[in-house]
Amino acid sequence: MADKKTGAAKHSADYRDRKKAEAERLGIETLPVESAAGTSAELAKAMKAHGYTQLQELLQDLHRAFIAVDHRKQARRLKKPDAPAFKISPKLARRFEAASRAELRCEPGDAS
Template sequence: MAEKKTGAAKHSADYRDRKKAEAQRFGIETLAVEMAAGTRAGMTGAMKAHGYTQLQELLQNLHRSFLAASPEEQARRLQQHDAPAFRISPKLARQFEKASRAELKRDPGCEIEVPKPLPHGEQQCNAAQLDILE
């Protein structure tokens, strides 16, 4: 046996039905989006900086901006940036130098030879460069 709805329940059901019909008429879809906490915090900061009070409004404006852009601009915006170039720290450089010197001691004969002077008397490298090669 079905329970009889109260006036408030009928009003709520009617309201939901009207909203659903309105959404269908305007072609509005509900989309659940999972977002990382850091991204959400960044979006909140952008909302405050640009005067938005609702995330939905900001996202709709971003969507319209993206769709209005040329295909080339859309492709540029969608490019995934590579990780920053590998950086060799001074500590890593010292470790490499130490390991290289140890390897040269284990296997003599593959050392870098100091360049010979050029025929016209100029040096190929300066003293600082020679220190590196020793």
């Protein structure tokens, strides 16, 4: 025996169907996103600082801004910086090499 839907269930099903049809008509798709735990707290701060009340609005504005720039600027924005951006200067390299040689002279048996 098939269960008959109540008036509320019919209304809910109709509402979901209307929302789905509207999304299809407008070309709206849902993108599930996973992010690191600290990201949401930082996004909340940025939203408050820049007057956003909904995350979706912020993300759509970021998407539009990214798409609006030319390919070179997109590539530059996507380039991830080195973790600490630590660079060894020539002076530091010379000091390290001198210290290494001095240590090897003190304990020559450790050299490979």
